[in-house]
Amino acid sequence: MCDTFVIISDAVYFGKNSDREPGEAQLVVRIPPVTGDRTPKVRTTHIEIDQTARRNGLILSKPFWLWGAEMGANDRGVVIGNEAVFTRVIDKTPGLIGMDLLRLGLERGDTAEHALHVITGLLETHGQGGVCGYRDKHFRYDNSFIIADPDAAWVLETAGRHWVAKKVDGFAAISNCLTIGTDYDLKSIGIEEFARRDGQFSGNNEFSFSDAFDTRLMPYFGAAHSRLESSRCRLASLQGQERMGLADAMDILRTHQDPAAGPVKGSNADICMHAAGPVIRRSQTCGSMVSRLGINSRMHLLTGTSAPCLSLFKPIDFSSAHAFYVLNPDEETVTGSLWHKFESVHRRLLFSGENRREFQTARDAAEQRMLELLPLSGEKRHASALLEADRLVRDWSEQSIETYQNTAFDYPFSPYGWYWRHMNRLDGIV
Numbered sequence: 001m002c003d004t005f006v007i008i009s010d011a012v013y014f015g016k017n018s019d020r021e022p023g024e025a026q027l028v029v030r031i032p033p034v035t036g037d038r039t040p041k042v043r044t045t046h047i048e049i050d051q052t053a054r055r056n057g058l059i060l061s062k063p064f065w066l067w068g069a070e071m072g073a074n075d076r077g078v079v080i081g082n083e084a085v086f087t088r089v090i091d092k093t094p095g096l097i098g099m100d101l102l103r104l105g106l107e108r109g110d111t112a113e114h115a116l117h118v119i120t121g122l123l124e125t126h127g128q129g130g131v132c133g134y135r136d137k138h139f140r141y142d143n144s145f146i147i148a149d150p151d152a153a154w155v156l157e158t159a160g161r162h163w164v165a166k167k168v169d170g171f172a173a174i175s176n177c178l179t180i181g182t183d184y185d186l187k188s189i190g191i192e193e194f195a196r197r198d199g200q201f202s203g204n205n206e207f208s209f210s211d212a213f214d215t216r217l218m219p220y221f222g223a224a225h226s227r228l229e230s231s232r233c234r235l236a237s238l239q240g241q242e243r244m245g246l247a248d249a250m251d252i253l254r255t256h257q258d259p260a261a262g263p264v265k266g267s268n269a270d271i272c273m274h275a276a277g278p279v280i281r282r283s284q285t286c287g288s289m290v291s292r293l294g295i296n297s298r299m300h301l302l303t304g305t306s307a308p309c310l311s312l313f314k315p316i317d318f319s320s321a322h323a324f325y326v327l328n329p330d331e332e333t334v335t336g337s338l339w340h341k342f343e344s345v346h347r348r349l350l351f352s353g354e355n356r357r358e359f360q361t362a363r364d365a366a367e368q369r370m371l372e373l374l375p376l377s378g379e380k381r382h383a384s385a386l387l388e389a390d391r392l393v394r395d396w397s398e399q400s401i402e403t404y405q406n407t408a409f410d411y412p413f414s415p416y417g418w419y420w421r422h423m424n425r426l427d428g429i430v
Contacts, residue, residue: 016081068099098143
């Protein structure tokens with residue numbers, strides 16, 4: 001389960017929570033641009049496809065075992081987030097999975113619309129399919145995307161090799177259900193004929209993508225429509241503001257249906273998702289990202305850690321060779337990563353309300369200081385301020401890890417406590 005949003009205000013603001021299996025480490029990596037590459041093929045998660053000679057520089061937040069990514073940005077000003085959607089035409093044949101399509105869109109797309117056409121072209125050529133789960137090797141899905149740059153944003157939704165896209169006017173949110181009905185701006189060739197042959201469209205009325213291809217079971221049990229409505233309500237409340245800020249975007253990603261309840265009483269309707277077992281809540285927010293896309297400046301902040309309500313957002317950019325604190329040295333190494341180090345803290349904070357409130361109060365103060373350091377324009381000042389902000393989050397994070405990583409687990413005598421005791425043993429967290 002995941003949630004992604006975009007809102008056009010004084011700049012374009014983007015945010016995404018990546019909900020994955022609880023032990024699935026999500027690494028933040030920076031990949032330099034490439035020109036003149038003569039490599040003929042690239043191996044994605046499940047298949048090989050033709051490589052391109054020129055590729056944009058990337059910042060990605062990616063599950064460590066996948067080639068693709070859950071969310072990211074490129075050095076041309078494009079950001080993308082994807083969502084699992086459970087359509088009637090999910091294909092088990094290996095193809096490109098949504099995370100691969102996201103990475104390829106960022107590598108090859110120079111604007112939001114260009115990235116959209118990159119993704120749809122690859123989708124039509126190679127299809128989408130293959131295992132998407134870390135431990136659950138039966139987990140498969142189709143995908144939807146929000147694709148944005150400083151000038152425009154698009155919602156792209158897919159079913160097999162077919163798709164529709166809608167340009168964003170004001171704001172948009174997506175979750176684990178289809179949101180585009182008859183109101184699309186672009187569509188794949190032959191989509192109505194495909195839906196008619198598949199028995200999903202009678203041809204008697206105007207074609208609705210969501211009516212034809214969405215399912216009911218997974219969106220219902222995953223509370224996708226509740227999360228979607230929650231995001232839309234928050235975005236609508238911000239739309240009238242003359243200016244918004246990155247803090248507003250972070251706050252949306254930290255939304256719980258009951259703000260006073262602890263993680264044990266959370267639900268699948270929470271945008272900030274806390275796992276509680278394979279039947280009740282199987283997903284955990286394993287990484288989060290917010291971006292501000294201005295005409296002359298871009299800012300990207302990622303947690304690199306689980307649960308945004310228990311995480312500090314951390315800055316990163318393309319213009320410096322600086323090893324930002326949130327960065328992982330490569331795409332696969334989990335041991336010693338920021339995600340790995342902090343996961344021990346995250347899981348301890350789940351069970352101690354006192355420590356959790358103390359942590360969040362200190363986190364809020366550190367995050368406010370960090371945001372005050374980040375200018376919205378002015379390249380010289382921007383570079384030095386960014387490094388100062390990075391030092392602040394590094395020092396605060398390391399101190400927090402040292403403070404909480406060895407506190408005792410206070411498991412409740414309940415299915416929730418038993419589930420996390422099992423998960424901690426499975427993931428070697430003691």
